[in-house]
Amino acid sequence: MKKLIIFILGMSLFVMGCNKKELALPSPAVIKLTLQGYSLGDTLEALKGKEVIATLRANSSFSTIALITINDDQQKIDVRKKGATDILGSFEVGRTPFSQTKRIFFDGKTVQDKMEVTPVTNPAxxxxxxxxxxxxxxxxxxxxxxxxxxxxxxxxxxxxxxxxxxxxxxxxxxxxxxxxxxxxxxxxxxxxxxxxxxxxxxxxxxxxxxxxxxxxxxxxxxxxxxxxxxxxxxxxxxxxxxxxxxxxxxxxxxxxxxxxxxx
Structure with a gap:
């Protein structure tokens, strides 16, 4: 009887532990991702895993919006030339906030997602x-x-x-x-x-x-x-x-x- 009680308690703890782990798993989050910037070369594709989430125009400015689901804390987004396999650049987005923007510059060879406009040091x-x-x-x-x-x-x-x-x-x-x-x-x-x-x-x-x-x-x-x-x-x-x-x-x-x- 004593062994049976110990077995039942052990199983209860195991089940409770499993439930806690299940509860700890984050639920999917949906974000609105805006990709804007400029390409000095081919048409580009932005990918979440193997899924193409956006196409970015060649030799032009572009601005496009994609709704994507994120299962983890961070989601990697890859950028490649349309129809190619080589990755030109990658960046990550998080679960929050809902609206996020990445500014992308393609110089014909590589992709940057941290292109900045340098401010002047003197307002004059x-x-x-x-x-x-x-x-x-x-x-x-x-x-x-x-x-x-x-x-x-x-x-x-x-x-x-x-x-x-x-x-x-x-x-x-x-x-x-x-x-x-x-x-x-x-x-x-x-x-x-x-x-x-x-x-x-x-x-x-x-x-x-x-x-x-x-x-x-x-x-x-x-x-x-x-x-x-x-x-x-x-x-x-x-x-x-x-x-x-x-x-x-x-x-x-x-x-x-x-x-x-x-x-």
């Missing part, structure tokens, strides 16, 4: 990071230098004045380091802005091969790109692209600020 200044990005077949393929000037235009005489402000050396596949310059103010008499030129790093040559037709750049001395809306207290992420058709390069540059997607 303006700041930026910059990158040269092109699929022009006659781009020489190496790093570039950016030379930044302040351009001032007398609106009465239309006389242009250029003051060199910054040399940004050896900018490769990643964005440059953070540059901080005084904020500019224009008036009815004087229009101020920041402009730049692009060269093969360490030279004053355009960053193209000999096969590129640069005859469309009529006045190379004034072949500037313009950084618009450089307001005091704000920071930008600039993508710079040359205009081209076939093997012919046009004047100036397309300048796109993608900082919005990483704020």
């Amino acid at each position: 200044n303006t700041g930026f990071r910059i990158k040269f990005q092109t699929d022009f077949p006659y781009f020489y393929g190496g790093a570039v230098d950016f030379i930044v000037w302040q351009q001032s235009v007398d609106m009465n005489t239309y006389e242009y004045t250029f003051t060199k402000m910054q040399e940004i050396k050896n900018v490769g596949s990643a964005f440059s380091g953070f540059i901080e310059l005084p904020g500019l103010v224009s008036t009815d008499q004087i229009w101020n802005t920041y402009v730049f030129k692009v060269f093969k790093t360490g030279t004053t040559e355009l960053p193209y091969t000999d096969e590129a037709d640069v005859s469309g750049i009529q006045v190379p001395e004034y072949n500037f790109g313009i950084m618009d809306n450089m307001k005091a207290g704000e920071s930008k992420l600039f993508l710079v692209r040359p205009y081209y058709t076939g093997n012919a390069v046009g004047e100036s540059y397309e300048v796109e600020d993608i900082s919005y997607f990483f704020r």
Whole structure:
């Protein structure tokens, strides 16, 4: 009888222990995950395990929402090129809060989920990071230098004045380091802005091969790109692209600020 009582007590403790373990298992949680950012390459897929939860557009900004179920405290999300198997990058999301956002940048090779817009240290200044990005077949393929000037235009005489402000050396596949310059103010008499030129790093040559037709750049001395809306207290992420058709390069540059997607 004594052995029977001990056996029953032991079984009771075992069952209670199992129940406690069952109670300790977390119930599934559902979160709303927003994936936003920019891709400088192929279409991407975000995966939870083997399940594709979102498709991210190629060579463009993107913003998409997925509802996903999380069974553990953390859930890993992988990112790959659409239809590929190699993982370009991964990040984790938790069970809370319900609404979560990941800001993703794909530079054509790797995926970052911690892309940040660097704030200025002085509210009177303006700041930026910059990158040269092109699929022009006659781009020489190496790093570039950016030379930044302040351009001032007398609106009465239309006389242009250029003051060199910054040399940004050896900018490769990643964005440059953070540059901080005084904020500019224009008036009815004087229009101020920041402009730049692009060269093969360490030279004053355009960053193209000999096969590129640069005859469309009529006045190379004034072949500037313009950084618009450089307001005091704000920071930008600039993508710079040359205009081209076939093997012919046009004047100036397309300048796109993608900082919005990483704020």
